[in-house]
Amino acid sequence: MSATPRLFVDADLEAGSDIQLEGDQAHYLTRVMRLGPGAPVRLFNGRDGEFDAKLASSAKHTANLSLIAQTRTQQTPPDLWLLFAPLKKTRTDFVVEKAVELGVAEILPVLTDRCEVGTVRTDRLQRIAIEAAEQTERLDVPPIREGASLDSVLSGWQPTRTLYFADEAGDDGEKPWGGETGRALPMAAVVAARGSGPAAILIGPEGGFSPAERKRLRSLPFVAPVGLGPRILRAETAAVTALTLWQSIAGDWN
Amino acid sequence: MSATPRLFVDADLEAGSDIQLEGDQAHYLTRVMRLGPGAPVRLFNGRDGEFDAKLASSAKHTANLSLIAQTRTQQTPPDLWLLFAPLKKTRTDFVVEKAVELGVAEILPVLTDRCEVGTVRTDRLQRIAIEAAEQTERLDVPPIREGASLDSVLSGWQPTRTLYFADEAGDDGEKPWGGETGRALPMAAVVAARGSGPAAILIGPEGGFSPAERKRLRSLPFVAPVGLGPRILRAETAAVTALTLWQSIAGDWN
Numbered sequence: 280m281s282a283t284p285r286l287f288v289d290a291d292l293e294a295g296s297d298i299q300l301e302g303d304q305a306h307y308l309t310r311v312m313r314l315g316p317g318a319p320v321r322l323f324n325g326r327d328g329e330f331d332a333k334l335a336s337s338a339k340h341t342a343n344l345s346l347i348a349q350t351r352t353q354q355t356p357p358d359l360w361l362l363f364a365p366l367k368k369t370r371t372d373f374v375v376e377k378a379v380e381l382g383v384a385e386i387l388p389v390l391t392d393r394c395e396v397g398t399v400r401t402d403r404l405q406r407i408a409i410e411a412a413e414q415t416e417r418l419d420v421p422p423i424r425e426g427a428s429l430d431s432v433l434s435g436w437q438p439t440r441t442l443y444f445a446d447e448a449g450d451d452g453e454k455p456w457g458g459e460t461g462r463a464l465p466m467a468a469v470v471a472a473r474g475s476g477p478a479a480i481l482i483g484p485e486g487g488f489s490p491a492e493r494k495r496l497r498s499l500p501f502v503a504p505v506g507l508g509p510r511i512l513r514a515e516t517a518a519v520t521a522l523t524l525w526q527s528i529a530g531d532w533n
Numbered sequence: 534m535s536a537t538p539r540l541f542v543d544a545d546l547e548a549g550s551d552i553q554l555e556g557d558q559a560h561y562l563t564r565v566m567r568l569g570p571g572a573p574v575r576l577f578n579g580r581d582g583e584f585d586a587k588l589a590s591s592a593k594h595t596a597n598l599s600l601i602a603q604t605r606t607q608q609t610p611p612d613l614w615l616l617f618a619p620l621k622k623t624r625t626d627f628v629v630e631k632a633v634e635l636g637v638a639e640i641l642p643v644l645t646d647r648c649e650v651g652t653v654r655t656d657r658l659q660r661i662a663i664e665a666a667e668q669t670e671r672l673d674v675p676p677i678r679e680g681a682s683l684d685s686v687l688s689g690w691q692p693t694r695t696l697y698f699a700d701e702a703g704d705d706g707e708k709p710w711g712g713e714t715g716r717a718l719p720m721a722a723v724v725a726a727r728g729s730g731p732a733a734i735l736i737g738p739e740g741g742f743s744p745a746e747r748k749r750l751r752s753l754p755f756v757a758p759v760g761l762g763p764r765i766l767r768a769e770t771a772a773v774t775a776l777t778l779w780q781s782i783a784g785d786w787n
Contacts, residue, residue, distance in 0.1 A: 380770050382762070416765045467781045508636070508786040511670045516634050516773065523774040524781055527721045532762040 284312055285321040285329075285413050287420055292327040294348050297335065305342040308334060320344055325419040328352040354418050357530040360385045360479035362432065362442075363518055365396040370515045374482075375404050377515070379411035379421060381522040382531065387479075388426040393486035399426035429492060438501040440477040443469070443525070445517045446493070446504040466505035466524045473503060475529040482518045538566055539575040539583075539667050541674055546581040548602050551589065559596040562588060574598055579673040582606040608672050611784040612731040614639045616686065616696075617772055618738035619650040624769045628736075629658050631769070633665035633675060635776040636785065642680040643735070646743035653680035683746060692755040694731040697723070697779070699771045700747070700758040720759035720778045727757060729783040736772045 284307070290298040300308065308314050314334050322344070323329045329351040332344040361378045365371050365388050378386055386408065388399040404423045412420040436442065446463040463469075470478075481496075488496065496502050507520050526532050538561070544552040554562065562568050568588050576598070577583045583605040586598040615632045619625050619642050632640055640662065642653040658677045666674040690696065700717040717723075724732075735750075742750065750756050761774050780786050 377770055377773075380764060380766050381774070382764055414765070414767075465781065465786050467786070506786075508780055508784075510634060510636055511668070512634050513668075516631055519631075519770065519773045520635070520777040523777045526762055527719065527778055530762075532719050532721070532760075 283319050283321055284308060284314070285323070285416075287409050287413055288322050288324050290324065292322055292324055292330045292346060292349070294330070294346055296346050298322075298332075298344050298346065300342045300344065301340060305337065305340055308342045309337045321350070322346070323418050326353060328354075329418060351418060356382045356384045356417070356419065356421070357475075357526065358440075358477040359383050359522070359525055359530060360387060360440075361482070361518065361522065362387045362389045362479055363482040364389055364391045364394050364429075364484035364514070365399050365426070366485065366514055367395060370513075371396070371399075371404070372407055374515050374518050375407045375423070376411045377519050378522060379408050379417065380415045381519065381526055382417070383421050383522060385421050385424060387424040387432065389429045389432050389481070390426055391429045391484055392489035392492055393484050395484055395486075401425055430495075433495065433499065436499075436501060437477075440479055440501065441473050442496075442499070442502045443478065443480045443521060444496050444502050444504050445480065445482050445507055445521050446488075463504040463506040466507055466521060467528060469503050469505045470525055470528045473529070478525060478529065480518070480521045480525060482514055482521065485514050537573045537575055538562060538568070539577070539670075541663050541667055542576050542578050544578065546576055546578055546584045546600060546603070548584070548600055550600050552576075552586075552598050552600065554596045554598065555594060559591065559594060562596045563591045568596075575604070576600070577672050580607060582608075583672055605672060610636045610638045610671070610673065610675070611729070611780065612694075613637050613776070613779055613784060614641060614694075614733035615736070615772065615776065616641045616643045616733055617736040618643055618645045618648050618683075618768070619653050619680070620739065620768055621649060624767075625650070625653075625658070626661055628769050628772050629661045629677070630665045631773050632776060633662050633671065634669045635773065636671070636780060637675050637776060639675050639678060641678040641686065641733075643683045643686050644680055645683045645738055646746055647738050647740035649738055649740070655679055684749075687749065687753065690753075690755060691731075694733055694755065695727050696750075696753070696756045697732065697734045697775060698750050698756050698758050699734065699736050699761055699775050700742075700750075717758040717760040720761055720775060721782060723757050723759045724779055724782045727783070732779060732783065734772070734775045734779060736768055736775065739768050 318334045320332045322332050328349050330349050331347040335343045335345045361383045401423045409420050572588045574586045576586050582603050584603050585601040589597045589599045615637045655677045663674050
């Protein structure tokens with residue numbers, strides 16, 4: 280929580296160089312934050328680490344920044360993807376924001392049989408991801424992939440990447456635990472057994488996966504069904520908990 | 534995700550008895566859900582487990598239910614409390630909803646030096662907790678305690694309850710990891726070492742704890758500072774991740 284503005288930019292970052300910001304970013308620095316010449320700004324672009332900069336000058340629609348020095352070198356997040364079925368608007372926004380905070384490398388909206396929402400505004404979600412990355416001290420912004428059907432995503436899957444499938448809400452009312460069928464092992468145990476290779480987490484829509492989807496998922500060798508405790512979690516809660524457990528056990532929290 | 538309405542009620546629940554609902558709950562069943570006589574409803578009261586019931590009759594402001602049979606016996610959640618500094622409205626609502634989903638036993642708003650919000654509408658938060666419990670298949674509703682200052686909460690603390698303190702945002706810009714001071718061990722390791730006794734998780738406000746608060750917290754024998762990974766998490770994300778890790782390691786997820 281630093282009071283110094285932190286912005287994600289496209290330009291290459293190099294000590295001693297200058298960059299010009301336009302549009303929303305210039306407006307933010309000069310009008311919203313009301314910075315004057317000399318004010319500190321932090322910049323990152325996903326390639327060159329993080330730089331201290333200062334506002335050199337501003338005009339009506341531009342802000343010129345002088346780069347001072349690199350303060351952090353570029354880092355790559357753990358190789359973890361989030362696949363999620365789009366939810367209603369604010370809950371989808373929430374999932375993207377939290378996935379960025381929790382350090383996922385890519386975000387893929389997947390359309391499933393019971394999706395509440397049929398289209399995904401990836402440009403809008405990408406802006407949310409940028410804002411979250413700016414706030415969370417990340418040095419990169421995970422890309423939001425174009426929405427694709429679950430079927431096509433599974434058909435094109437690289438089998439070396441484990442797909443953790445949160446088998447949370449049974450399609451026939453069964454409990455994720457205690458039911459005779461469909462019982463998934465606790466996620467912590469499954470991740471500990473699989474270790475830290477490339478991974479993805481798949482979160483279904485509020486209505487769960489259809490019987491055909493669950494059958495296919497459970498038949499695939501790269502899919503690991505996991506349980507997230509004895510209570511029913513909302514989809515966005517399941518996303519946060521699953522990302523937390525993976526990062527804590529196989530990711531960069533240790 | 535069951536389509537059968539599930540309601541938290543005050544009345545004792547016993548097979549063969551009838552209960553009458555009024556006000557919002559009667560309105561919900563008869564007007565919102567438009568249930569007719571014979572429609573199934575599930576009920577719990579935090580004491581008697583869960584019961585199947587059916588709508589027997591309804592009038593303008595009442596709904597009469599006949600209790601059929603107990604379907605689940607009462608269970609007690611793990612002995613985990615959440616203490617959190619109130620955030621702006623929707624984020625506080627979110628923390629309460631998620632804490633209920635994640636099975637906390639009690640929720641205590643604590644007022645800290647840098648709280649953004651000085652008052653807590655506990656009645657409102659209690660209603661959010663009830664709705665979350667209804668949706669998440671819980672058999673109880675965690676109480677929302679009256680807001681109290683962090684100082685008074687700490688002074689009255691039973692030292693047998695471990696207080697996990699998410700030392701996320703340093704007060705002087707230091708990183709929770711990598712800094713020379715204030716470095717906390719990863720929460721998973723700390724919880725695994727402490728085991729499954731009574732516990733509480735303390736989440737500070739967006740601005741973090743003040744230097745005086747951190748100093749006092751770190752001096753107390755029942756307080757365990759914990760880290761939640763290398764990125765800066767928002768307060769509500771920290772709450773969800775910390776609850777997840779505790780439940781997964783020391784709670785009822787195994």
